[in-house]
Amino acid sequence: MKLVKLKYCGLPFNSPEVLPSIEQIEHSFGATHPGVYDSEKQVFVLNFRGLSFYFPIDSKFQPGYAHGLGSLQFPNGTSPLVAKTAIYIGNMPASGSSEEHGSKAPPPPLPLVCYHNNLYLEKADIIRDKTRTRGLKLHLFTEGSSGTRALLEPKKRCLVKEVLFGDTCEDVLSALGAPSRVFYKAEDKMRIHSPHAHKRDKIRRSDFFYNYFTLGLDVLFNAKTQCVKKFVLHTNYPGHYNFNMYHRCEFSLTLPPENNSTESGKLIDVSPSPVTITAYTKWDRVSEQLKASARPVVLNRASSTNTTNPFGCTFCYGIRDAIVEVMANQHIASVTLYRAA
Secondary structure, eight states: OOOOOOEEEEEEEESSSSOHHHHHHHHHOOOOOOOOETTTTTTTEEEEETTEEEEEEEEEGGGGGGGGGOOOOTTOOOOBBBBBEOOOOOOOOOOOHHHHHHSSSOOOOOOOGGGTOOOOEEEEEEEEEESSEEEEEEEEEEEEESSSTTTOOEEEEEEEEEEEETBBBBHHHHHHOOSSEEOOOSSOOOOGGGGTTOOOSOOOOEEEEEEEEGGGEEEEEETTTOOOEEEEEOOTTTTTTTTTTSOOOEEEEEEOOOOOOOOOOOSSSOOOOOOOEEEBGGGTTHHHHOOOOSOOOOOOOOSSSOOTTTTEEEEEEETTEEEEEEEEEEEEEEEEEEEEO
């Protein structure tokens, strides 16, 4: 928090020069309801509309919280500082602790002034038939104009587009518009794992990506056919090599679990339920149900100009017609979808 400069109504309440103490928060935001004290975590939570501040409190100050914030007495220079801030929509709910609400409440919507005519993704549904992935159904939104000329204020416009395996470059451009960047693969470092790695192409061509940073999505095209062959969905987690390059792709991938049961003849269907993978799923919670490959491929990213990767390697697991890239903390960094042969 010390390195972040935050303002309210033009006045800073948190910066290297302004410490976010209880007195400073009161001075900047005004009066509010008495805070909530969590004796187990020794955290005092001060709630405003759409905003909560978390103060770590020493146990010797616990009795004073029965009468609210005004009854606290701290010696000079010992007032607690904000350790965490949560921003959300609306007021605190009647049920549940304030800290739980701060972690589960949805973030506020992106203001229209921040759109800048870019295309953004609300959610991505992965289209599958019984055995394979067919493509993506993207729920998009952007800045649109009003229906009448008299109203010049911009408004949010929602779109639904489908991009499928085998679509041409023109199909993708028609659905999603121009990409943020076009990236040509200089070399295929996974070629060594192919059974035909010894064969050379008669004409050297480079597969290329359409990078859509605001959608959290990459589309890979085959150099020969100019058609879609892969999709890469990014989760944008801190601690990953590509962090803060892409917006988070809010995808949902539902897969039937591996059923290795040999029991038959039962009157009751005890087949396991499908497994859903999202951008927030932890790999260790679903890997056993999906029977993923036991030995992952170790991926250590590095650029041509800087061979040092401070974030460490990630691990790639194969499931069905997808490759899941997993970080050391079990968060999913990306999901690559491809058309199985």
